[in-house]
Amino acid sequence: xxxxxxxxxxxxxxxxxxxxxxxxxxxxxxxxxxxxxxxxxxxxxxxxxxxxxxxxxxxxxxxxxxxxxxxxxxxxxxxxxxxxxxxxxxxxxxxxxxxxxxxxxxxxxxxxxxxxxxxxxxxxxxxxxxxxxxxxxxxxxxxxxxxxxxxxxxxxxxxxxxxxxxxxxxxxxxxxxxxxxxxxxxxxxxxxxxxxxxxxxxxxxxxxxxxxxxxxxxxxxxxxxxxxxxxxxxxxxxxxxxxxxxxxxxxxxxxxxxxxxxxxxxxxxxxxxxxxxxxxxxxxxxxxxxxxxxxxxxxxxxxxxxxxxxxxxxxxxxxxxxxxxxxxxxxxxxxxxxxxxxxxxxxxxxxxxxxxxxxxxxxxxxxxxxxxxxxxxxxxxxxxxxxxxx
Amino acid sequence: xxxxxxxxxxxxxxxxxxxxxxxxxxxxxxxxxxxxxxxxxxxxxxxxxxxxxxxxxxxxxxxxxxxxxxxxxxxxxxxxxxxxxxxxxxxxxxxxxxxxxxxxxxxxxxxxxxxxxxxxxxxxxxxxxxxxxxxxxxxxxxxxxxxxxxxxxxxxxxxxxxxxxxxxxxxxxxxxxxxxxxxxxxxxxxxxxxxxxxxxxxxxxxxxxxxxxxxxxxxxxxxxxxxxxxxxxxxxxxxxxxxxxxxxxxxxxxxxxxxxxxxxxxxxxxxxxxxxxxxxxxxxxxxxxxxxxxxxxxxxxxxxxxxxxxxxxxxxxxxxxxxxxxxxxxxxxxxxxxxxxxxxxxxxxxxxxxxxxxxxxxxxxxxxxxxxxxxxxxxxxxxxxxxxxx
Numbered sequence: 001x002x003x004x005x006x007x008x009x010x011x012x013x014x015x016x017x018x019x020x021x022x023x024x025x026x027x028x029x030x031x032x033x034x035x036x037x038x039x040x041x042x043x044x045x046x047x048x049x050x051x052x053x054x055x056x057x058x059x060x061x062x063x064x065x066x067x068x069x070x071x072x073x074x075x076x077x078x079x080x081x082x083x084x085x086x087x088x089x090x091x092x093x094x095x096x097x098x099x100x101x102x103x104x105x106x107x108x109x110x111x112x113x114x115x116x117x118x119x120x121x122x123x124x125x126x127x128x129x130x131x132x133x134x135x136x137x138x139x140x141x142x143x144x145x146x147x148x149x150x151x152x153x154x155x156x157x158x159x160x161x162x163x164x165x166x167x168x169x170x171x172x173x174x175x176x177x178x179x180x181x182x183x184x185x186x187x188x189x190x191x192x193x194x195x196x197x198x199x200x201x202x203x204x205x206x207x208x209x210x211x212x213x214x215x216x217x218x219x220x221x222x223x224x225x226x227x228x229x230x231x232x233x234x235x236x237x238x239x240x241x242x243x244x245x246x247x248x249x250x251x252x253x254x255x256x257x258x259x260x261x262x263x264x265x266x267x268x269x270x271x272x273x274x275x276x277x278x279x280x281x282x283x284x285x286x287x288x289x290x291x292x293x294x295x296x297x298x299x300x301x302x303x304x305x306x307x308x309x310x311x312x313x314x315x316x317x318x319x320x321x322x323x324x325x326x327x328x329x330x331x332x333x334x335x336x337x338x339x340x341x342x343x344x345x346x347x348x349x350x351x352x353x354x355x356x357x358x359x360x361x362x363x364x365x366x367x368x369x370x371x372x373x374x375x376x377x378x379x380x381x382x383x384x385x386x387x388x389x390x
Numbered sequence: 391x392x393x394x395x396x397x398x399x400x401x402x403x404x405x406x407x408x409x410x411x412x413x414x415x416x417x418x419x420x421x422x423x424x425x426x427x428x429x430x431x432x433x434x435x436x437x438x439x440x441x442x443x444x445x446x447x448x449x450x451x452x453x454x455x456x457x458x459x460x461x462x463x464x465x466x467x468x469x470x471x472x473x474x475x476x477x478x479x480x481x482x483x484x485x486x487x488x489x490x491x492x493x494x495x496x497x498x499x500x501x502x503x504x505x506x507x508x509x510x511x512x513x514x515x516x517x518x519x520x521x522x523x524x525x526x527x528x529x530x531x532x533x534x535x536x537x538x539x540x541x542x543x544x545x546x547x548x549x550x551x552x553x554x555x556x557x558x559x560x561x562x563x564x565x566x567x568x569x570x571x572x573x574x575x576x577x578x579x580x581x582x583x584x585x586x587x588x589x590x591x592x593x594x595x596x597x598x599x600x601x602x603x604x605x606x607x608x609x610x611x612x613x614x615x616x617x618x619x620x621x622x623x624x625x626x627x628x629x630x631x632x633x634x635x636x637x638x639x640x641x642x643x644x645x646x647x648x649x650x651x652x653x654x655x656x657x658x659x660x661x662x663x664x665x666x667x668x669x670x671x672x673x674x675x676x677x678x679x680x681x682x683x684x685x686x687x688x689x690x691x692x693x694x695x696x697x698x699x700x701x702x703x704x705x706x707x708x709x710x711x712x713x714x715x716x717x718x719x720x721x722x723x724x725x726x727x728x729x730x731x732x733x734x735x736x737x738x739x740x741x742x743x744x745x746x747x748x749x750x751x752x753x754x755x756x757x758x759x760x761x762x763x764x765x766x767x768x769x770x771x772x773x774x775x776x777x778x779x780x
Binding site: 001002003004005007008009010012015016017039040042045047050051054055058059062063064065066067068069100101102104105108112113114115116130133134136137167196197198199201227228229237240241242243244245252254255257258260261262264265266267268269270271272273274 | 391392393394395397398399400402405406407429430432435437440441444445448449452453454455456457458459490491492494495498502503504505506520523524526527557586587588589591617618619627630631632633634635642644645647648650651652654655656657658659660661662663664
């Protein structure tokens with residue numbers, strides 16, 4: 001019998017993969033200025049330090065690193081992450097920290113633990129594509145929460161909770177992907193309170209928190225969590241290396257146990273070698289100076305991009321984030337960023353059309369610009385070129 | 391509202407984690423001789439080689455290794471795995487190889503791609519606990535296929551296919567966990583033919599294949615796969631390091647595409663650093679000599695264990711595998727390996743009661759013995775002690 005797509009699980013049949021990843025081959029073209037990706041800058045990846053820490057980790061604990069490890073994670077890393085997130089106001093015991101293969105896995109394990117088909121998840125709209133795709137694989141129904149320039153509007157969240165009885169809220173509170181918007185302090189408190197009052201799990205996905213180039217850091221939503229309804233998703237992809245795939249879920253012990261059980265059958269445990277390297281990065285106090293250094297470069301790049309909007313016609317609006325990797329922009333209503341994308345790629349400049357980030361589609365005038373992958377002068381050239389095409 | 395277990399997904403509520411992992415804390419007791427685990431021997435983990443290859447990988451490709459990688463895997467590793475599995479008679483193109491975080495993840499992604507709740511999976515009974523747990527998280531119904539000392543009986547498999555219309559067959563063909571049994575050549579051909587004739591995906595989980603201490607290697611079931619219904623699950627956990635979490639799925643391109651989509655939302659991609667290290671292990675021809683060396687030690691340990699049955703009373707039966715990590719034994723019908731386990735642990739020797747490996751329970755007289763974690767003289771002491779307790 002010939003192999004047939006009929007064998008696929010129902011919810012997997014319509015999922016065809018990331019729309020963004022499908023255009024990525026265009027971006028490798030010589031001369032292309034890409035504002036499309038979301039990768040950290042190559043300069044931010046410190047090969048020498050990783051190499052030295054890799055040696056040190058193996059010299060200290062080689063046999064343990066190469067042997068099967070605990071599903072719960074490399075014990076020293078659980079400690080050092082618990083210490084690290086104190087910066088965000090989070091008081092967690094090491095046993096409330098689950099190191100995973102990137103924060104995407106933290107979300108996936110959370111969905112596995114709690115989502116029955118048809119359960120509702122409230123999310124910002126637009127939001128992170130990888131999260132939406134994960135939600136679809138568990139047959140969740142995604143409903144949008146209204147947002148403004150300070151992030152999710154708590155009154156709208158409460159209304160949505162009453163209307164939809166969601167199992168989960170998914171929120172990226174700091175320098176959101178794709179908009180760059182940061183949730184205000186008061187709203188952080190309000191959302192933690194809503195999660196606890198209504199018994200809704202709040203997944204706080206916070207990979208960009210430490211990429212702040214101006215303004216004051218805000219405490220995590222998790223820091224206001226009284227009853228254990230907030231799950232904090234931490235990531236070292238934007239701080240140390242995405243290729244190492246180290247992130248963490250921080251949550252109450254009852255939920256932790258279920259995430260661990262899900263992880264047992266998913267991949268047994270997180271790669272110990274990279275866990276040990278990230279632990280040494282933290283334990284030896286190498287991470288904060290590294291973050292300080294990369295933030296200086298990213299600030300120059302962000303400034304160049306924001307400045308570059310002077311080349312855009314009036315009527316194009318954009319966010320002005322104080323950190324992260326993205327700026328969000330909108331053409332005047334009625335114009336299409338999808339057709340702009342085609343013309344842009346022909347002219348060797350690329351971005352991501354915003355419609356892809358909306359669970360319900362539409363919003364074809366919006367687009368996302370990433371500034372971490374080109375030096376400031378190239379960003380200026382790219383913005384000038386793009387502005388000329390609008 | 392207090393956090394409550396009510397939030398958990400229905401199929402996750404009854405899953406309480408590996409019964410084996412729960413007794414593992416007992417095994418750390420001083421003086422304990424453990425035949426309970428399934429870990430490779432510490433001697434088989436070559437820290438120096440890994441350390442040297444880690445340096446080399448970062449020196450050659452540091453920026454690429456630390457950056458986001460392709461969900462499809464580290465391209466050089468896909469090539470070198472395609473080359474490596476030729477040993478098993480498998481002709482695969484690099485793009486038919488998906489590196490993953492251990493073969494457990496290969497199984498998990500396969501289940502995610504094809505299982506609807508209630509779908510039937512045929513499996514050996516007893517079989518690998520981690521596979522059973524993964525199947526339960528997807529609400530699959532597991533049905534046993536009859537086996538004998540040559541593995542799955544093809545006539546029984548065909549009967550089960552006609553009776554249950556399974557989506558999947560899950561088979562560990564070589565030095566099976568837990569029994570140590572190896573599927574014969576004729577039966578490998580027959581099962582590949584059945585999978586293709588009836589359109590049933592056959593997951594061939596083959597982590598022990600290269601741990602052969604006697605006899606002739608057999609081609610993989612996958613080598614007889616004409617229509618692409620066999621998925622080969624490869625693992626480097628028993629050959630290089632389980633802590634590195636590198637395995638692979640090898641399958642047809644249509645299924646590959648769906649596994650990749652599932653992996654995108656599960657953990658984006660496999661840790662590039664460990665993929666690059668395994669690639670160099672293979673590419674520099676370091677793996678085969680390493681396997682040869684570890685097989686010599688494992689053979690001595692297996693021989694010591696098989697010899698140790700002389701201390702057991704008549705009526706205890708056992709398998710005599712030519713490789714792998716496990717020997718399977720049975721007390722005379724009516725006796726309980728569960729109560730033997732309690733007495734054994736009191737006397738500082740441990741094993742795993744066999745009932746845990748049966749999807750339907752029962753078979754309380756059976757037990758699994760692992761020989762890879764003690765030197766030959768300790769194995770003799772342990773077998774003598776255990777024999778004396780029966």
